[in-house]
Amino acid sequence: MIRRPTLAVVAEAAGVSLKTASRVLNREPNVADATRERVLDAATSLGFRRNAVAADLARGGFSRLVGFITGDLANEFYSALASGIERELREHGLQLLTASSDEDPEREGSLTGELLERRVGALIVTPAGADHSALRGEIAAGLTVVVVDRPAAGMDVDTVVIDNRGGTRAAVDHLLAHGHRRIAFVGDAPHLWTYQERSAEFLAAMQDAGVPDAERWLRSGAHDAAAARDLVVELLAAPEPPTAVLAANNRATVGTLQALRDASGGDQVAVVGFDDFELADLLGITVVAYDAVEMGRRAAELAVARSADRDRPVELVVLPTRVVPRGSGERRPR
Amino acid sequence: MIRRPTLAVVAEAAGVSLKTASRVLNREPNVADATRERVLDAATSLGFRRNAVAADLARGGFSRLVGFITGDLANEFYSALASGIERELREHGLQLLTASSDEDPEREGSLTGELLERRVGALIVTPAGADHSALRGEIAAGLTVVVVDRPAAGMDVDTVVIDNRGGTRAAVDHLLAHGHRRIAFVGDAPHLWTYQERSAEFLAAMQDAGVPDAERWLRSGAHDAAAARDLVVELLAAPEPPTAVLAANNRATVGTLQALRDASGGDQVAVVGFDDFELADLLGITVVAYDAVEMGRRAAELAVARSADRDRPVELVVLPTRVVPRGSGERRPR
DNA sequence: CTGTTAGCGCATTCAC
DNA sequence: GTGAATGCGCTAACAG
Numbered sequence: 158m159i160r161r162p163t164l165a166v167v168a169e170a171a172g173v174s175l176k177t178a179s180r181v182l183n184r185e186p187n188v189a190d191a192t193r194e195r196v197l198d199a200a201t202s203l204g205f206r207r208n209a210v211a212a213d214l215a216r217g218g219f220s221r222l223v224g225f226i227t228g229d230l231a232n233e234f235y236s237a238l239a240s241g242i243e244r245e246l247r248e249h250g251l252q253l254l255t256a257s258s259d260e261d262p263e264r265e266g267s268l269t270g271e272l273l274e275r276r277v278g279a280l281i282v283t284p285a286g287a288d289h290s291a292l293r294g295e296i297a298a299g300l301t302v303v304v305v306d307r308p309a310a311g312m313d314v315d316t317v318v319i320d321n322r323g324g325t326r327a328a329v330d331h332l333l334a335h336g337h338r339r340i341a342f343v344g345d346a347p348h349l350w351t352y353q354e355r356s357a358e359f360l361a362a363m364q365d366a367g368v369p370d371a372e373r374w375l376r377s378g379a380h381d382a383a384a385a386r387d388l389v390v391e392l393l394a395a396p397e398p399p400t401a402v403l404a405a406n407n408r409a410t411v412g413t414l415q416a417l418r419d420a421s422g423g424d425q426v427a428v429v430g431f432d433d434f435e436l437a438d439l440l441g442i443t444v445v446a447y448d449a450v451e452m453g454r455r456a457a458e459l460a461v462a463r464s465a466d467r468d469r470p471v472e473l474v475v476l477p478t479r480v481v482p483r484g485s486g487e488r489r490p491r
Numbered sequence: 492m493i494r495r496p497t498l499a500v501v502a503e504a505a506g507v508s509l510k511t512a513s514r515v516l517n518r519e520p521n522v523a524d525a526t527r528e529r530v531l532d533a534a535t536s537l538g539f540r541r542n543a544v545a546a547d548l549a550r551g552g553f554s555r556l557v558g559f560i561t562g563d564l565a566n567e568f569y570s571a572l573a574s575g576i577e578r579e580l581r582e583h584g585l586q587l588l589t590a591s592s593d594e595d596p597e598r599e600g601s602l603t604g605e606l607l608e609r610r611v612g613a614l615i616v617t618p619a620g621a622d623h624s625a626l627r628g629e630i631a632a633g634l635t636v637v638v639v640d641r642p643a644a645g646m647d648v649d650t651v652v653i654d655n656r657g658g659t660r661a662a663v664d665h666l667l668a669h670g671h672r673r674i675a676f677v678g679d680a681p682h683l684w685t686y687q688e689r690s691a692e693f694l695a696a697m698q699d700a701g702v703p704d705a706e707r708w709l710r711s712g713a714h715d716a717a718a719a720r721d722l723v724v725e726l727l728a729a730p731e732p733p734t735a736v737l738a739a740n741n742r743a744t745v746g747t748l749q750a751l752r753d754a755s756g757g758d759q760v761a762v763v764g765f766d767d768f769e770l771a772d773l774l775g776i777t778v779v780a781y782d783a784v785e786m787g788r789r790a791a792e793l794a795v796a797r798s799a800d801r802d803r804p805v806e807l808v809v810l811p812t813r814v815v816p817r818g819s820g821e822r823r824p825r
Numbered sequence: 826c827t828g829t830t831a832g833c834g835c836a837t838t839c840a841c
Numbered sequence: 842g843t844g845a846a847t848g849c850g851c852t853a854a855c856a857g
Contacts, residue, residue, distance in 0.1 A: 161632065163834055174844040179836065187842055204628070209608040210548050211834035214849050220544050222588075230577060231784060236570030243564060243591055252609065254556075255589050257577055274543040275586065294538070298495070414773055436770045439748055450565060497850055508828045513852070521826055545850035548833050 162203040171199035182207060213276070223251050223279045223460060224272035228260045234407070234432065234449055235283065238305060241453025242281060249461050251278070262286025273300070279460035281453075284309040287348075301463045305456045307350040308473075315459040317452055317474040321354035324445040324478030325403070328429045329362035331443070331480050332401045336489045337427060338366075341374035341392050341399035343385055343409045352377060355405050355431065374399050385412025393420050400490035401427035407434050410442065429486040443486025447478040496537040505533040516541060547610070557585050557794060558606035559615045562594040568741070568766065568783055569617065572639060575787025576615060583795050585612070596620025607634070613794035618643040621682075635797045639790045641684040642807075649793040651786055651808045655688035658779040658812030659737070662763045663696035665777070665814050666735045670823045671761060672700075675708035675726050675733035677719055677743045686711060689739050689765065708733050719746025727754050734824035735761035741768050744776065763820040777820025781812045 168178035173192060180188050181196040182205075199205075213220040223246055227235040243253045254272060258265040265285045269292060272280060279301035282292075289309050296302055296314065303315045332340050342359045344352045356375060363371035374392065379385035385408060392399055393416070402417075404410040410430030417423030430437070433446035455474050463469060480486070502512035507526060514522050515530040516539075533539075547554040557580055561569040577587045588606060592599040599619045603626060606614060613635035616626075623643050630636055630648065637649045666674050676693040678686045690709060697705035710726065713719035719742060726733055727750070736751075738744040744764030751757030764771070767780035789808050797803060814820070 176844055189842060207608050208610060208834055210544055210554050210610050214544050214548050215836040217849055231571050231574035233567050233570065236567070237565050240565035240591065243589060252605065253589055255577060255587055257574065271586065274541050276542060276544050411770065411773060418773065436745065439745060511827060523826065542850055549852040551833055
């Protein structure tokens, strides 16, 4: 285990002071070309590599790391976010530190702590719980926090979300335009902000279309595909079965498709899913799509901007969605 | 922007020396209970948070960070890896630093540099290129490197891969057992180690089965779904069209399915895909499956083990695969 | 059980 | 253009 050369060693080898070596390696001006080259030569021949840990400590304040606390890295939505975040950070010479909360508020809290110990310059969070008192204190202490996917209740921070209401409205209108009236909404946990937004807009759109009591076809609890399937099976067996289903997220879509595959006449039921997925094209599933990578990129952008200017106004970025027709959403009721 | 209290401040508030405060906060023994409590009280009331940057520097050597260089974080395979890695690292008090190489060897090199500056204790890499000269030097200098998914040519490091040959053999045998002889293999870029393993075993298995000239049905270049589709379309139009297709990765599987959907009689062709995917179940696609999260976990485990014992023998972990029959692989030739 | 003395590797004054 | 001195916040020997 060889010891890495330090700046001091490089400086000595080049016959200059530590500070001059530091200037060269940080590309600072006011160094004679000859000196610069001597230092550079010494550095490469010694295999010097700067120590970012020491540099960050010396500089004081924050490190050049940004933390990302996500619900579940293995979920394709969150990994798309991470990908966009990482790409944008890199442009600014920042590195990404990721951590999974497993959607557990308590874990989210302890992860926040660990990342803060690392003195991250900013924290990008997909809030799991409702209580962010810990974070609030940190923000007061100067921490940059950006929230993605869902707003953090009661916190005045930069936020990036998609246009949940617009997407839902467009999906419902799409189905209405194809002649459907009995449209079901299959959503996940009622306490999620995205559920609330989407379900509320669903009801509003139905009401605007003159369909009374749309609550009949409103279901929640589809936190996974199996639960969604059960909900759809039950809907189909009810007195007034829906002729179309709006699945409120990608897991709900999978469950819906499973239920329809198994049901007699299931292939007659129209389906629109929220969230695009790779095989939707192959399966011919109409979806409400948006760009998750861009979402991450924008979040990172906001984090960088606020770190540079703590006094800028808090921003709320709402990304557009669009309906992508692929067949399943264009079936007409019989 | 408030200044965080340091250990020294906490110590003073508690009326003890810096070192004693350090002992308490690091849960070291040999501190009187009364003292311990005084320090803890001071720490919490001051809102103290240890500075991991300073701690790592003082400890010297490496930081408590582990780097992961992946091909593309947005790809579900890599994000599953990342998820497994992160989970295992957390158990050991380590944090994960992720970076995407975009499968570009040059980028892989510069990312390696950046992570090393951060003094990561270990590097987990999905090697993009063939040249790892930079890494080799670092390993000599004491860096722990673990390689996942594909071995790094000419480097004697801990490695985690799946049983590509066994999986391929099982898939071919599965198709043979269902009566197929004209089996096609649709693989991605020929320079990829996984391609070489899988294609070689495909040919060997065919030969063992007494099918001559299986090269007729061997294709490469399916780096994305569109390319795979073209390859399959061409295969089906040839004089001796295959009655079954073994798609060598998840993108190839998608392309194959697209081609079969569009071809007349395509629904007669059997399909087995390498790599499982969420909707394979719904689509009834038989696949060669394995556990990518576990793969990441094992890699992290190896990284931790080697960091603790630099002299342990280099390990090669080969994870099992299994054929999951779902219908598409059980069709018999007509 | 507790405190003192030195650094870790670098950046940052301020001189020269 | 260049350098000497000082400190970032903490850990690590040693002493007491």
